[in-house]
Amino acid sequence: xxxxxxxxxxxxxxxxxxxxxxxxxxxxxxxxxxxxxxxxxxxxxxxxxxxxxxxxxxxxxxxxxxxxxxxxxxxxxxxxxxxxxxxxxxxxxxxxxxxxxxxxxxxxxxxxxxxxxxxxxxxxxxxxxxxxxxxxxxxxxxxxxxxxxxxxxxxxxxxxxxxxxxxxxxxxxxxxxxxxxxxxxxxxxxxxxxxxxxxxxxxxxxxxxxxxxxxxxxxxxxxxxxxxxxxxxxxxxxxxxxxxxxxxxxxxxxxxxxxxxxxxxxxxxxxx
Amino acid sequence: xxxxxxxxxxxxxxxxxxxxxxxxxxxxxxxxxxxxxxxxxxxxxxxxxxxxxxxxxxxxxxxxxxxxxxxxxxxxxxxxxxxxxxxxxxxxxxxxxxxxxxxxxxxxxxxxxxxxxxxxxxxxxxxxxxxxxxxxxxxxxxxxxxxxxxxxxxxxxxxxxxxxxxxxxxxxxxxxxxxxxxxxxxxxxxxxxxxxxxxxxxxxxxxxxxxxxxxxxxxxxxxxxxxxxxxxxxxxxxxxxxxxxxxxxxxxxxxxxxxxxxxxxxxxxxxxxxxxxxxxxxxxxxxxxxxxxxxxxxxxxxxxxxxxxxxxxxxxxxx
Numbered sequence: 001x002x003x004x005x006x007x008x009x010x011x012x013x014x015x016x017x018x019x020x021x022x023x024x025x026x027x028x029x030x031x032x033x034x035x036x037x038x039x040x041x042x043x044x045x046x047x048x049x050x051x052x053x054x055x056x057x058x059x060x061x062x063x064x065x066x067x068x069x070x071x072x073x074x075x076x077x078x079x080x081x082x083x084x085x086x087x088x089x090x091x092x093x094x095x096x097x098x099x100x101x102x103x104x105x106x107x108x109x110x111x112x113x114x115x116x117x118x119x120x121x122x123x124x125x126x127x128x129x130x131x132x133x134x135x136x137x138x139x140x141x142x143x144x145x146x147x148x149x150x151x152x153x154x155x156x157x158x159x160x161x162x163x164x165x166x167x168x169x170x171x172x173x174x175x176x177x178x179x180x181x182x183x184x185x186x187x188x189x190x191x192x193x194x195x196x197x198x199x200x201x202x203x204x205x206x207x208x209x210x211x212x213x214x215x216x217x218x219x220x221x222x223x224x225x226x227x228x229x230x231x232x233x234x235x236x237x238x239x240x241x242x243x244x245x246x247x248x249x250x251x252x253x254x255x256x257x258x259x260x261x262x263x264x265x266x267x268x269x270x271x272x
Numbered sequence: 273x274x275x276x277x278x279x280x281x282x283x284x285x286x287x288x289x290x291x292x293x294x295x296x297x298x299x300x301x302x303x304x305x306x307x308x309x310x311x312x313x314x315x316x317x318x319x320x321x322x323x324x325x326x327x328x329x330x331x332x333x334x335x336x337x338x339x340x341x342x343x344x345x346x347x348x349x350x351x352x353x354x355x356x357x358x359x360x361x362x363x364x365x366x367x368x369x370x371x372x373x374x375x376x377x378x379x380x381x382x383x384x385x386x387x388x389x390x391x392x393x394x395x396x397x398x399x400x401x402x403x404x405x406x407x408x409x410x411x412x413x414x415x416x417x418x419x420x421x422x423x424x425x426x427x428x429x430x431x432x433x434x435x436x437x438x439x440x441x442x443x444x445x446x447x448x449x450x451x452x453x454x455x456x457x458x459x460x461x462x463x464x465x466x467x468x469x470x471x472x473x474x475x476x477x478x479x480x481x482x483x484x485x486x487x488x489x490x491x492x493x494x495x496x497x498x499x500x501x502x503x504x505x506x507x508x509x510x511x512x513x514x515x516x517x518x519x520x521x522x523x524x525x526x527x528x529x530x531x532x533x534x535x536x537x538x539x540x541x542x543x544x545x546x547x548x549x550x551x552x553x554x555x556x557x558x559x560x561x562x563x564x565x566x567x568x569x570x571x572x573x574x575x576x577x578x579x580x581x582x583x584x585x586x587x588x589x590x591x
């Protein structure tokens with residue numbers, strides 16, 4: 001048995017480890033409700049029953065998907081707009097207190113969400129923000145912001161310093177250099193950060209669960225976790241798996257398309 | 273090893289006058305929106321939580337008017353003493369223990385598995401892109417959905433019991449098996465991610481060092497412990513710190529996989545969430561949150577100051 005062969009066996013084990021549970025969700029979602037407890041590796045016969053059940057009118061799942069897109073999309077745009085300029089300053093400009101600012105931003109990402117949630121809940125009840133989009137979006141921006149700043153700072157740092165120097169020699173102000181030279185070249189980094197930020201915002205659960213209790217405003221992960229069957233004794237696993245697949249598919253597509261960039265983005269901050 | 277924001281030596285000002293004069297102001301302008309958002313959404317709530325932790329809601333009937341009163345009463349350290357010695361102490365200390373054991377056990381397993389995965393993926397092989405995409409799948413699945421997925425796997429007549437020999441285990445009810453189910457789900461979701469970070473760390477180690485070790489007659493085990501591990505340690509330490517902090521605030525998995533109100537899997541966050549959202553008791557909930565916050569801060573401090581985790585990326589190249 002060669003070393004190479006062991007390596008391939010190991011790699012096959014990794015792939016199996018990562019994909020088997022997800023595959024099980026997919027297979028289960030494609031069974032008929034009556035076969036849901038089958039343990040065969042393929043759904044036989046194939047059925048879209050669970051998907052029809054997930055999208056059934058009373059569930060509000062379609063609306064929940066839309067809500068998730070709105071919340072994660074707006075969060076991503078706002079976070080990126082704020083983070084890009086900050087990251088540029090942190091990566092490219094010399095100023096006093098830079099390390100302190102960096103440390104502060106990273107430190108905020110370490111706070112447990114619950115210490116933010118309880119006071120925000122009280123605040124939002126007071127100002128009538130319960131059951132609004134902004135009650136989900138504003139905290140999400142704060143939560144993903146450190147990640148976005150950190151990623152973008154790493155990207156901006158990788159760009160050669162000669163770029164701004166050339167731009168300044170050509171008569172650009174620092175702001176002009178940023179807008180005309182750096183930003184276009186940093187587009188791939190901004191895009192990657194946008195993907196990572198979007199995934200983080202899409203997956204946010206505890207805040208969306210707490211600040212909204214009207215069905216029309218719930219996000220997709222929240223509503224999926226609250227599905228009930230036809231009777232309250234009936235756990236609608238098929239429906240939940242179908243909804244789970246739908247909630248996860250946009251992210252899996254992003255991952256398949258941009259895996260190289262996502263990996264580069266995720267590891268950029270960690271490795272010097 | 274100095275790790276937090278070492279003071280950088282003053283750089284000599286460039287000769288051209290005014291070349292950098294606008295930089296400070298520009299930097300302040302660019303950084304302030306981020307600081308403003310973080311101030312409003314992170315710093316203000318934390319301070320507010322500390323204040324709330326000293327109050328309790330008073331929903332009594334006013335004896336004089338007979339009207340229902342609503343208001344917050346200052347109760348000093350009551351919320352905190354209740355937590356450790358009062359009626360709720362048992363539940364809280366249990367949640368604190370769960371939070372700690374989840375973190376210790378899950379992160380340890382994840383680190384070992386993650387390093388193994390990284391070592392396997394390190395050399396170039398065909399289909400690497402595919403493997404990398406596969407490894408990102410558990411990371412991309414929303415944690416709440418991962419909880420539901422594993423709840424399904426761990427059903428009494430689910431696939432986990434089908435695959436395991438012996439009598440079916442009631443995984444999702446309560447007890448040690450529920451605790452284990454959460455650890456397994458968490459490990460599935462995050463070990464590949466650690467693998468990815470460690471892999472990135474491995475790839476910056478030059479092959480020459482390995483060559484030299486081989487020429488000196490070091491075996492694979494010796495090479496791993498004397499070269500690979502010390503060189504990926506900085507990467508690993510940061511990854512472990514962020515995983516530890518993440519696990520200390522664990523909520524989604526116990527909540528969707530097992531459900532709240534279970535002795536075996538309630539974490540501090542689950543408890544605080546229940547108090548705040550279900551019962552509207554912001555005072556005790558804030559006190560839980562504040563204690564968790566202090567716990568997290570202490571752990572971060574230990575990692576950064578004592579173990580030298582280079583979180584802020586301030587160590588400059590030299591090693």
